[in-house]
Amino acid sequence: MNNIYSIFKKEVRSYFNSPIAYIFITLFLLLSGYFFGSTLFLQNQADLRSVFGFWVPFFLTLFVPAMTMRLIAEEKRSGTLEVLVTMPIRDSEVILGKYLAAFVLLLTAILLTFTYPLTISILGNADGGSIVGGYLGLILMGASYLAIGVYISSMTENQIVAFIISLAIIFALFMLDKILMLVPSGLVSILEYVSINNHFANIARGVIDSRDLIYYLSLIFLGLFLATRTLASRKSA
Amino acid sequence: MITITNLSKHYGSLRAVDDITFEVKAGEILGFLGPNAAGKTTTMKIITCYMPPTSGTVEVGDMNVFDHSLEIRRMLGYMPEDNPLYHDMNTVDYLYFIAELRGIPPAERTQRLKNIIELCGVGTVLHQDIGELSKGFRQRVGLARAMVHDPEILVLDEPTVGLDPNQIVEIRNLIKELGKEKTVILSTHILPEVQATCDRVVIIHQGKLVADGTPEELQSSFQGQELVHLVLKAPEDDVPAALANLENVSKVEDKGVETGNLRRYAVESQRGTDIRESLFHLAVEKRWTIFEMHREQVSLENVFRELTKSE
Numbered sequence A: 001m002n003n004i005y006s007i008f009k010k011e012v013r014s015y016f017n018s019p020i021a022y023i024f025i026t027l028f029l030l031l032s033g034y035f036f037g038s039t040l041f042l043q044n045q046a047d048l049r050s051v052f053g054f055w056v057p058f059f060l061t062l063f064v065p066a067m068t069m070r071l072i073a074e075e076k077r078s079g080t081l082e083v084l085v086t087m088p089i090r091d092s093e094v095i096l097g098k099y100l101a102a103f104v105l106l107l108t109a110i111l112l113t114f115t116y117p118l119t120i121s122i123l124g125n126a127d128g129g130s131i132v133g134g135y136l137g138l139i140l141m142g143a144s145y146l147a148i149g150v151y152i153s154s155m156t157e158n159q160i161v162a163f164i165i166s167l168a169i170i171f172a173l174f175m176l177d178k179i180l181m182l183v184p185s186g187l188v189s190i191l192e193y194v195s196i197n198n199h200f201a202n203i204a205r206g207v208i209d210s211r212d213l214i215y216y217l218s219l220i221f222l223g224l225f226l227a228t229r230t231l232a233s234r235k236s237a
Numbered sequence B: 001m002i003t004i005t006n007l008s009k010h011y012g013s014l015r016a017v018d019d020i021t022f023e024v025k026a027g028e029i030l031g032f033l034g035p036n037a038a039g040k041t042t043t044m045k046i047i048t049c050y051m052p053p054t055s056g057t058v059e060v061g062d063m064n065v066f067d068h069s070l071e072i073r074r075m076l077g078y079m080p081e082d083n084p085l086y087h088d089m090n091t092v093d094y095l096y097f098i099a100e101l102r103g104i105p106p107a108e109r110t111q112r113l114k115n116i117i118e119l120c121g122v123g124t125v126l127h128q129d130i131g132e133l134s135k136g137f138r139q140r141v142g143l144a145r146a147m148v149h150d151p152e153i154l155v156l157d158e159p160t161v162g163l164d165p166n167q168i169v170e171i172r173n174l175i176k177e178l179g180k181e182k183t184v185i186l187s188t189h190i191l192p193e194v195q196a197t198c199d200r201v202v203i204i205h206q207g208k209l210v211a212d213g214t215p216e217e218l219q220s221s222f223q224g225q226e227l228v229h230l231v232l233k234a235p236e237d238d239v240p241a242a243l244a245n246l247e248n249v250s251k252v253e254d255k256g257v258e259t260g261n262l263r264r265y266a267v268e269s270q271r272g273t274d275i276r277e278s279l280f281h282l283a284v285e286k287r288w289t290i291f292e293m294h295r296e297q298v299s300l301e302n303v304f305r306e307l308t309k310s311e
Helices: A002-016 A019-041 A049-078 A080-085 A091-123 A128-155 A159-178 A185-194 A196-204 A210-235 B040-047 B069-075 B091-101 B106-120 B135-147 B165-179 B191-197 B215-222 B239-244 B276-286 B300-307
Strands: B002-011 B014-024 B029-033 B055-060 B076-079 B153-157 B183-188 B200-205 B208-213 B226-233 B249-257 B262-269 B289-295
Touching: A002 A019, A002 A091, A002 B091, A019 A049, A019 A091, A049 A080, A049 A091, A049 A128, A049 A159, A049 A196, A080 A091, A080 A210, A091 A128, A091 A210, A128 A159, A128 A196, A128 A210, A159 A185, A159 A196, A185 A196, A196 A210, B002 B040, B014 B040, B014 B200, B029 B040, B029 B165, B029 B191, B040 B055, B040 B153, B040 B183, B069 B076, B076 B135, B091 B106, B091 B135, B106 B135, B135 B153, B135 B165, B165 B183, B165 B191, B183 B191, B191 B300, B200 B215, B200 B300, B208 B215, B208 B300, B215 B300, B226 B276, B239 B249, B239 B262, B239 B276, B276 B289
Parallel strands: B014 B208, B029 B183, B029 B200, B076 B153, B153 B183
Antiparallel strands: B002 B014, B002 B055, B200 B208, B226 B262, B226 B289, B249 B262
16 A cells, blocks of 8 residues: 555656646646637537537547556666566556556546536536536546556557557547447447447436446456556566 | 576577576675676576566575565565666655655654665765766666665676776775675676675576686686796796796796896696795795796686687
8 A cells, every 4th residue: 555655656746747747737728628618608508518528538538648658668668667566566556556646647637627617607507417427427437548548558668659559449439439320230239338438428417327337447447457467477487 | 595496587489597506695795797698687587576487496595586576575675787767756756765665664764765875875966866867876876776675685787887987996895895794696797896896606608507606716717727927037048947847837938038137937837736935945046036926817707708608
């Protein structure tokens, strides 16, 4: 537990001591703010549906790989991973500490959008349930993306490769429900279940169903489990 | 302290380490020698629990590295090849981070860090980013990192690589100092380093162990004939014959005029004999003046070259 916390602190500091965190947060807020503002002012709709329903999840598919690409790949490239794993700590502690640090950065960015629902509630009738649901959904979705990103970062020494592969996988998950009309009807229900957006839509409506929670939690668990396994793969003789 | 038994590591068909067996005794500085790609780093990675061997065992104390990985990692301080560090952290934050991971209780942390900072001489660069430090300081930070928890065993993979001669001497002295209390395994391909710091030497070549002993033992086992160099002021006609008559002398070579009436001779005698005393008495008896006399040592370099010749 202490080890996870030490690694977590170190990673958070390295995000926030470098421009990474600030660039990430600024760009994220600028982009999501633009789309929130354009629905508000151009279409005269005090509504979070388009910004939370499509734009923020879309930006996450781009931003999350950029946040996670360096986490393990860079340590592999520079050799510092060898120092880390020859200390008396478990591989899973390394992964969890790093994952949680990235999660805190993501959480900071997402929570800083609180001004949008605030604006809405001043201007019109905000639906409390769907706002809470929307945030919960975004956080769970981002957390799942992060787990995938950490796993991919653990597989390569090259940050660019880690970025592109995680982007491809996350983007595919994001797009699944948008191509449903193109697939044979037998596959639709399977793809619907796999699609990250489908579960997100449920939660964002304010309906918190255990099936959706299980979906996200198992995605997170799977990503982190595989990342730990990859880290330990040096041990297979 | 560390027992390595029939250790092998294969990468596909490449035998990086091939059935080596040796022992490191408590409190000794072991020089782990070999040409590049001999298997030194691989062996060290196995000892430090980074990866398992293909076959064979490594035991630290009476614990096997893979059954008691966590316990052994607690006892070890490791400085990997190329001394990887986080370049975006400053020295003191970095050492503090390591102290946390090493599980040093918060109450002792500050004192422990003070000691190690002083021992490794990094007090002047505490608040600089490691990426900005000179190679010599980085090496010191790396050593400090390896020793934060006061480990019983230090494993150092080429600790002086890339340093200038002054820094090399400093780091060597530091290692020697540490070696008084700790068991140290030091890999290198720089031979004077071994002579300067190590109590015992293990040489590996193409994954195989080719020598194991003190530097002196290795040197003497490779010495064919004893060779003594002499510079004499003496009538040149008698000298070679008189020298050749001495007991155990097998060959006398006249190396020509040194300066003026001084001549240089090389006298070979049988292995394991020391003819310097009888040479001296002979010179006194014949009223020759000795200007110089020394015995040639077979350097560790010759031993190394002999053992690691590629076929």
